[in-house]
Amino acid sequence: MTTAPATRDQRRLSPAEASFAATWADRGPGNDGATALRARGFAAFEASGLPAGRREAWKYTSLRALARREFRPAGPVRAPRPEDLAALDIEGLDGLRAVFINGRLVPELSDLDGDDGLQIVPLSDALAERGHRALEIAGSIACVDTHPLAALNQAFVGDGVFIGVSPGAAPSRPLHLMFLSLDGGSPVAAHPRVVVDAAPESALVLIEHYTGRGEIRNLTNAVTELRLGHGAVVEHYRLQEEPATGFHIGGLHGWLERDARLISHNLHFGAALARLDVGVSLAEPGAEVVLNGLYLVDGKRHVDNHTRVDHLAPETRSDELYRGVVDDRGRAVFNGKAVVHPDAQKIEAHQSNRNLLLSREAEVDTKPELEIYADDVKCSHGATVGQLDRNALFYLLSRGISRKVARDMLTFAFAETVAVRIPLAAVRRRIEARIAGALPDARMIGHGVEDEA
Amino acid sequence: MLKVTNLHARVDDKAILTGLDLEIGAGEVHAIMGPNGSGKSTLANVLAGRDGYEVTEGTVEYDGQDLLALAPEERARRGVFLAFQYPVEIPGVNNAYLLKAALNAIRAHRGEPELDAFEFLALVKERMELMHMDESFLNRGVNEGFSGGEKKRNEILQMAILEPRLAVLDETDSGLDIDALKVVAAGVNSLRDPERAIVMVTHYQRLLDYIEPDYVHVLSGGRIVKTGDRTLALELEDRGYDWLREAASV
Numbered sequence: 001m002t003t004a005p006a007t008r009d010q011r012r013l014s015p016a017e018a019s020f021a022a023t024w025a026d027r028g029p030g031n032d033g034a035t036a037l038r039a040r041g042f043a044a045f046e047a048s049g050l051p052a053g054r055r056e057a058w059k060y061t062s063l064r065a066l067a068r069r070e071f072r073p074a075g076p077v078r079a080p081r082p083e084d085l086a087a088l089d090i091e092g093l094d095g096l097r098a099v100f101i102n103g104r105l106v107p108e109l110s111d112l113d114g115d116d117g118l119q120i121v122p123l124s125d126a127l128a129e130r131g132h133r134a135l136e137i138a139g140s141i142a143c144v145d146t147h148p149l150a151a152l153n154q155a156f157v158g159d160g161v162f163i164g165v166s167p168g169a170a171p172s173r174p175l176h177l178m179f180l181s182l183d184g185g186s187p188v189a190a191h192p193r194v195v196v197d198a199a200p201e202s203a204l205v206l207i208e209h210y211t212g213r214g215e216i217r218n219l220t221n222a223v224t225e226l227r228l229g230h231g232a233v234v235e236h237y238r239l240q241e242e243p244a245t246g247f248h249i250g251g252l253h254g255w256l257e258r259d260a261r262l263i264s265h266n267l268h269f270g271a272a273l274a275r276l277d278v279g280v281s282l283a284e285p286g287a288e289v290v291l292n293g294l295y296l297v298d299g300k301r302h303v304d305n306h307t308r309v310d311h312l313a314p315e316t317r318s319d320e321l322y323r324g325v326v327d328d329r330g331r332a333v334f335n336g337k338a339v340v341h342p343d344a345q346k347i348e349a350h351q352s353n354r355n356l357l358l359s360r361e362a363e364v365d366t367k368p369e370l371e372i373y374a375d376d377v378k379c380s381h382g383a384t385v386g387q388l389d390r391n392a393l394f395y396l397l398s399r400g401i402s403r404k405v406a407r408d409m410l411t412f413a414f415a416e417t418v419a420v421r422i423p424l425a426a427v428r429r430r431i432e433a434r435i436a437g438a439l440p441d442a443r444m445i446g447h448g449v450e451d452e453a
Numbered sequence: 454m455l456k457v458t459n460l461h462a463r464v465d466d467k468a469i470l471t472g473l474d475l476e477i478g479a480g481e482v483h484a485i486m487g488p489n490g491s492g493k494s495t496l497a498n499v500l501a502g503r504d505g506y507e508v509t510e511g512t513v514e515y516d517g518q519d520l521l522a523l524a525p526e527e528r529a530r531r532g533v534f535l536a537f538q539y540p541v542e543i544p545g546v547n548n549a550y551l552l553k554a555a556l557n558a559i560r561a562h563r564g565e566p567e568l569d570a571f572e573f574l575a576l577v578k579e580r581m582e583l584m585h586m587d588e589s590f591l592n593r594g595v596n597e598g599f600s601g602g603e604k605k606r607n608e609i610l611q612m613a614i615l616e617p618r619l620a621v622l623d624e625t626d627s628g629l630d631i632d633a634l635k636v637v638a639a640g641v642n643s644l645r646d647p648e649r650a651i652v653m654v655t656h657y658q659r660l661l662d663y664i665e666p667d668y669v670h671v672l673s674g675g676r677i678v679k680t681g682d683r684t685l686a687l688e689l690e691d692r693g694y695d696w697l698r699e700a701a702s703v
Contacts, residue, residue, distance in 0.1 A: 389541075390504060391541050392541045392543055394501075394503050394504065394525060395537065395540070395541040395543070396543075396551070396555075397502075397524070397525040397526045397529070398501050398502070398503075398525050398526075398528075398529055398534075398535050398537075399529055399551065399554075399555035399558075399611065399615065400526055400529035400530045400555050400558040400559040400562070400615070401526060401529075401551075401554050401555055401558050402526055402558065403524075403526065405554060405558075406526075409543070409546050409550075409551075409554070410543070410546075412545060412546065413543050413544060413545030413546045413594075414545070415545075416544075416545035416546075417544070417545060420545075440554075441550070441553070444547075444549065444550050444553075445546055445547065445550045446545060446546070446547065
């Protein structure tokens with residue numbers, strides 16, 4: 001773009017930024033609805049660049065390692081091998097599936113024949129169709145001016161999928177989106193976008209599952225936009241299990257109308273650097289959002305969760321519970337913000353973030369924020385950073401249990417608080433297996449045992 | 454089985470035990486009584502190996518080994534059991550899992566094979582009946598939402614399953630109503646065995662009506678100031694602790 005502010009010209013582009021600038025225009029035929037979105041996305045990204053520490057929202061998360069790398073756009077890579085695809089399966093999950101390799105939909109591996117009332121369309125097709133709902137929603141909920149990486153995603157918009165649920169429809173099976181990151185020789189940047197249009201009184205269970213194979217250095221920069229019509233209910237899972245060498249950045253942006261309900265489960269287990277921005281607008285009375293989050297951070301990994309709920313209307317509710325376990329030299333960042341706008345009376349906003357530090361070198365920066373411009377509200381928030389409870393540890397040791405197993409049991413117990421809030425049994429079991437680590441008979445430990453019979 | 458010699462211990466730089474001697478043989482039941490702050494719970498915790506209890510002098514010999522040199526989990530595997538005064542709640546880990554992990558750790562130490570799920574369940578159910586506990590408790594979180602009485606019963610259930618050589622019961626009677634006390638006492642009595650020693654730490658003699666000790670020791674000022682049979686406990690009930698405290702300070 002030639003309209004970049006002068007200050008930008010004076011700043012040298014990082015290798016990553018240069019590679020994005022060189023490749024974004026190559027995308028798409030240039031004549032459809034996507035073109036305007038891309039242009040606007042790139043303009044916003046060019047104006048901001050990759051965010052640096054001087055931006056408050058990026059104070060604790062440095063993208064320097066990412067900036068040093070050159071990325072090439074997603075494109076055909078090798079065909080997946082059976083073992084690649086095995087990593088995608090969630091045992092016991094019976095759902096429709098869409099497989100994306102480095103962000104790109106692979107129709108022959110996907111099963112998109114939904115029930116009546118469920119429409120699943122490659123996003124590029126949807127954006128090419130005049131008057132399609134995707135054009136109305138894409139870019140309208142994820143703001144490119146406040147989210148530089150969402151802007152970058154929009155500059156490449158095309159990969160991904162549009163999901164439409166008809167009024168009153170409730171597909172019987174969950175929809176499982178499988179994002180597989182594979183080695184493409186040099187690092188690949190994938191920018192998939194998921195656009196959900198849940199019509200009034202509809203219901204949807206959606207799983208976004210990010211994983212990958214090998215020691216790849218790819219970037220996944222995935223944005224999801226959800227519009228929930230009145231009375232719609234969406235249960236959304238974001239299960240991030242990328243290889244520990246990769247970058248994972250994402251946004252989950254929702255707009256909820258009257259009495260709509262969004263339940264988000266944001267589960268981070270992978271990536272060298274992961275950052276997710278959740279932004280939910282409760283636009284009309286009765287709208288409600290539940291935000292559950294769990295992150296396990298070990299090695300030298302870094303996980304950053306930023307969430308923001310805007311209570312725009314009276315009688316809206318938000319309930320957030322995020323927990324994290326940080327070990328080794330891992331670092332976790334949490335920033336949760338609830339904004340209660342003027343006239344949004346009789347709302348409830350609850351927020352809790354608790355962190356368990358398992359090593360001296362682990363680090364957590366947590367910041368709950370409340371901005372309240374109404375007076376008749378019920379709000380609570382709290383954040384803690386702590387270590388294993390010494391009394392509980394001694395209790396287990398005094399029963400002959402080894403220190404390692406005792407530590408794992410207490411860590412499990414800490415994380416299980418979030419896992420029990422996961423209604424989908426197949427996902428919950430996968431999470432429990434992860435948080436149980438090396439514990440024997442992990443399937444027997446928690447509360448999930450009873451309802452599996 | 455257990456020989457405590459001239460034991461001195463401190464907590465947070467405060468000397469609590471000041472030269473305690475105690476000898477316990479297999480098959481014996483000992484009651485250790487004393488006023489609040491006399492060091493009863495400190496003794497129990499030192500024996501189990503809790504952090505923060507610093508032994509500054511003296512020795513504890515258990516089956517001929519230096520007990521104080523062992524980590525708490527090692528002591529447990531060699532048969533030392535502490536029934537907690539305040540059992541810890543661990544929501545998220547169910548009781549069955551804790552019991553199985555503990556039992557298998559101890560069995561492994563003894564060179565015995567792990568119990569399979571079937572054998573384990575049969576054992577646990579049998580012992581739960583003894584403690585008048587409902588099966589549903591197995592799937593509940595460890596001590597989660599238990600009443601005071603349920604927690605204490607759970608401690609004795611663990612003892613019944615782990616079958617320790619030396620059981621130390623720390624204020625097991627506190628917070629129990631009379632019915633719960635009878636159940637707990639019956640459980641403990643059923644575990645009396647010629648190979649097992651039991652040490653009850655208690656403030657009140659009420660427990661001793663139901664579990665008859667062979668020996669009663671009075672702890673005061675961090676030392677044992679008097680030892681007798683169970684008539685000593687009755688005397689304490691009548692006269693309180695003050696006469697002994699005075700005697701000790703002379």
